[in-house]
Amino acid sequence: MPQINEKTWIIIAVVIALIGSLIYNIISAKKLKKKRQQFTRSIQSSYTHMKTIEDTNKKIYEISNEINELIREQKDTKGYIEKKKKEIEQIRQMIVTNDTILDCTISDKRDLATEKQIAFTYNIPTGLPEIQMEDVDKIRLFANLLDNAIEAAESVPAQDINGKNKRYIHISILNRGSNFFVTIENSKRTEISVTENQFHTTKLDAENHGRGVRIIRQIVAKYDGTVEFTDKGDTFEVAVML
Incomplete structure (x- = not known):
């Protein structure tokens, strides 16, 4: 050779x-x-x-x-x-704050929730300062948070035996100094559960749902924030601090 x-x-x-x-x-x-x-x-x-x-x-x-x-x-x-x-x-x-990207993203998801017969309420101050994040990260974070909430709420029957709406999503955003506190609560089926901040579901779309959670974690970590998922049986809560 x-x-x-x-x-x-x-x-x-x-x-x-x-x-x-x-x-x-x-x-x-x-x-x-x-x-x-x-x-x-x-x-x-x-x-x-x-x-x-x-x-x-x-x-x-x-x-x-x-x-x-x-x-x-x-x-x-x-x-x-x-x-x-x-x-x-x-x-x-x-929804009109000082953060146009946030307004657009939440408004779009609110309209989508309404189409799916999901009651969408919010507590977002009109004078909320702009969240200091890259626009793409901000869109991906809130889109994934609300897509997960919509997916879970949609799995619940639209009404109970008394005709009362069982599907709902509530988002709250508050700021204290330079920190922002985001809380999203939504209705869900009891089969969808969370242990140690991980989703467990019988849905066929579990892989995509899990991918959405990974994206949320990655973006929150990028901005030195925290995220916590809480299973309350027939309701679910996500708390994010940025």
């Missing part, structure tokens, strides 16, 4: 290094493309949310002008007021 001289070894090493560099660049390019796509989606979502706020402010202005006109003309306003109550209630349900 012929021996390979030093020059040949150098050439082989350079070729291997070039191949490794090429592979690394390809992987990096794919990751960058994915991040750009996620950022573009977040920008589009932010624009949609801001447009909604603009349209809402315009609607409030129009309602105010109509009420003033009715008062000036001394017309019967009872029927009009009843009609506008529903519109005003819809406006009140908008």
Whole structure:
């Protein structure tokens, strides 16, 4: 077997290094493309949310002008007021804080929950400061938290024997100094349980559910936060501190 001289070894090493560099660049390019796509989606979502706020402010202005006109003309306003109550209630349900990305993400998941007959309530101060996270991480964190809650709540029968809604999700976000405390509680089947912060479920989608939990843990750890999962039998609670 012929021996390979030093020059040949150098050439082989350079070729291997070039191949490794090429592979690394390809992987990096794919990751960058994915991040750009996620950022573009977040920008589009932010624009949609801001447009909604603009349209809402315009609607409030129009309602105010109509009420003033009715008062000036001394017309019967009872029927009009009843009609506008529903519109005003819809406006009140908008989630508007100082964090547009958060508003968009929660609003989207709230609409999805409503479509699935899940009562969605929240306690989020209007003046809540912006959570200091990368936009992509913020979207992934809250999307996974709420997707898990929606999945669990949807597994519960829509109503009990008395016709009362059994599906619900409640999210609370508070801040103390530089820390944010996020709590999400939702209804669930008793078969879905948690021990030592790990999910145990008979659902076929358990793998995806577990993947969502891993993403939550990774993002929370990235920002030196904590996350705790609590099984309460027919309800489930996630508490995150950032």
